[in-house]
Amino acid sequence: MKMINKPINQLCADAYEIAKSKGWHDEQRETGTLLALIHSEVSEALEADRKGNQENFEEELADVCIRIFDLCGSKNIDLEDAIHTKMERNKERSYKHGNKAY
Numbered sequence: 001m002k003m004i005n006k007p008i009n010q011l012c013a014d015a016y017e018i019a020k021s022k023g024w025h026d027e028q029r030e031t032g033t034l035l036a037l038i039h040s041e042v043s044e045a046l047e048a049d050r051k052g053n054q055e056n057f058e059e060e061l062a063d064v065c066i067r068i069f070d071l072c073g074s075k076n077i078d079l080e081d082a083i084h085t086k087m088e089r090n091k092e093r094s095y096k097h098g099n100k101a102y
Contacts, residue, residue, distance in 0.1 A: 016074050
C-alpha cells in the first residue's frame, strides 16, 4: 500500500497514530529517548550504506523519517512549516557558513 502525496504533517499524524496503536505511547517517554531512537536508525542506515546494502539503507532512512514524524506527531509540531522555514533561512546563509569542512 503506497501513501503518495500526503502532506508531511499528515505523515506525522499517521506515524504517531500507528505507533500509539502498537503500544509505543502507552507510557510517556522523554524527548531524549525519542531522539536516541532516531539516532539509532541513522546509525543503522550508516551501517547498511557501509555494507553496500542499498535496500536496507533506504529502509533505515525511512525509519529515521518515521521516528521523526512520530515525535512531531506526539508533540503536535508543525514539521512541514518548520522545514519550509528552515530551508528559506538556509537560502540566505553564506557559502559554507561557519567554515565547516563538511
